[in-house]
Amino acid sequence: MGARVIDGRALAEELKEQVLLEAKELAVRGIRPGLATVLVGEDYAAQAYERRVGRLAAQLGCRYVCERLPQEAEEADVLAVVGKLNADPRVSGILVLRPLPQQVSEPAIFRMLNPLKDIEAVHPVNAGLLALGRARYVPSTPAACFYLLDRYLERSGRLPEEFYSRSTVVVVGRSNNVGKPAVSLGFARNATVISCDVNTYRAGRLREHTLRADALIVAAGVAGLIDQSYVREGVIAIDVGINPVRDPKGSGRVTLVGDLDFQSVARKAEALTPVPGGVGPITDVWLLKNTVAAARWISSSWGSNGSPPAVG
Ligand code: NAD
Numbered sequence: 001m002g003a004r005v006i007d008g009r010a011l012a013e014e015l016k017e018q019v020l021l022e023a024k025e026l027a028v029r030g031i032r033p034g035l036a037t038v039l040v041g042e043d044y045a046a047q048a049y050e051r052r053v054g055r056l057a058a059q060l061g062c063r064y065v066c067e068r069l070p071q072e073a074e075e076a077d078v079l080a081v082v083g084k085l086n087a088d089p090r091v092s093g094i095l096v097l098r099p100l101p102q103q104v105s106e107p108a109i110f111r112m113l114n115p116l117k118d119i120e121a122v123h124p125v126n127a128g129l130l131a132l133g134r135a136r137y138v139p140s141t142p143a144a145c146f147y148l149l150d151r152y153l154e155r156s157g158r159l160p161e162e163f164y165s166r167s168t169v170v171v172v173g174r175s176n177n178v179g180k181p182a183v184s185l186g187f188a189r190n191a192t193v194i195s196c197d198v199n200t201y202r203a204g205r206l207r208e209h210t211l212r213a214d215a216l217i218v219a220a221g222v223a224g225l226i227d228q229s230y231v232r233e234g235v236i237a238i239d240v241g242i243n244p245v246r247d248p249k250g251s252g253r254v255t256l257v258g259d260l261d262f263q264s265v266a267r268k269a270e271a272l273t274p275v276p277g278g279v280g281p282i283t284d285v286w287l288l289k290n291t292v293a294a295a296r297w298i299s300s301s302w303g304s305n306g307s308p309p310a311v312g
Contacts, residue, residue, distance in 0.1 A: 003272055011151055011281075019289045019292055026292065026296060035053065038095070038097060040069045046098065072101070079112050082096070092292075094118065116294060121181070133184070135188075138181070142181040146189070148273055161190070167214035167215060169194070169214070169215045173196075174196075191215075194209050198220070210226065213237075216237045218240060219259070221243060222241065225261075236272070242280065262274065
């Protein structure tokens with residue numbers, strides 16, 4: 001295996017230092033960023049994410065609150081919580097954790113968010129700005145993918161802007177939270193971008209597209225979907241997938257694996273990210289980076305009478 005493994009944990013530590021500095025600069029001005037999460041139900045992955053960002057907020061000196069609602073909460077209950085957080089001057093960024101229960105409409109909740117506090121860019125205004133290449137906030141997981149790519153390119157002696165303008169970036173997965181914004185970020189870097197989803201796979205055409213990738217971002221949520229037959233020599237591969245799999249030897253242990261068949265892809269890749277320890281740690285820190293940015297935005301636009309900013 002000649003491929004280099006991109007160490008997301010080490011890069012996340014560096015990013016954390018940077019965010020800490022930004023938070024300290026705000027502290028000098030008497031501003032303390034505040035993150036609020038909204039957790040509806042007891043999804044295991046959402047709870048784990050909530051705990052991680054809560055710990056990180058504390059480490060970075062940010063306020064943190066988690067609003068918990070039961071699985072059977074009505075949409076109106078969730079809207080009321082979001083409305084309360086919108087109006088709370090101590091809260092700069094709001095993360096609505098997925099999944100939401102069936103009776104709660106995701107678009108309705110996202111539309112309720114104050115766009116200045118919408119640190120995952122899920123409000124239509126922020127999603128639109130991102131698609132137009134004028135992002136207010138870059139959502140954390142796709143941001144993490146390009147953060148890893150950009151740092152890797154720089155550290156291997158290349159200028160990211162030169163690399164992207166000559167390269168094909170293939171994104172596998174087209175969700176609103178990962179795949180689509182990753183495509184927009186590729187466009188923003190002047191890359192040629194190809195977007196594939198499950199329909200591409202079902203049509204039997206996934207491989208022909210992934211084989212064109214100079215940089216491959218995989219966010220399908222299918223364990224080991226991409227093996228070496230899907231990639232060309234020298235690809236840089238970013239694995240977003242987090243898939244729990246049971247130990248095949250029957251111990252009952254559950255481990256997390258990505259969408260790349262790591263050992264197989266590593267035979268051909270120039271570099272690739274591991275799972276865990278790749279995209280995930282950067283995603284967590286990026287959320288806090290956006291929280292700090294939100295505190296900065298809000299401090300300059302909050303009404304002098306204490307009213308929350310009204311923005312589109
Ligand atoms: P999602 O289910 O919302 O979307 C999955 C996308 O992949 C869809 O567009 C679907 O069409 C596509 N897809 C599914 N099977 C495919 C196949 N065989 N071939 C091609 N495309 C296929 O999922 P999501 O929220 O985008 O998350 C994707 C994965 O990333 C999941 O494993 C999730 O746990 C993980 N994730 C990781 C992080 C992180 O920080 N590391 C953050 C968010 C999501």
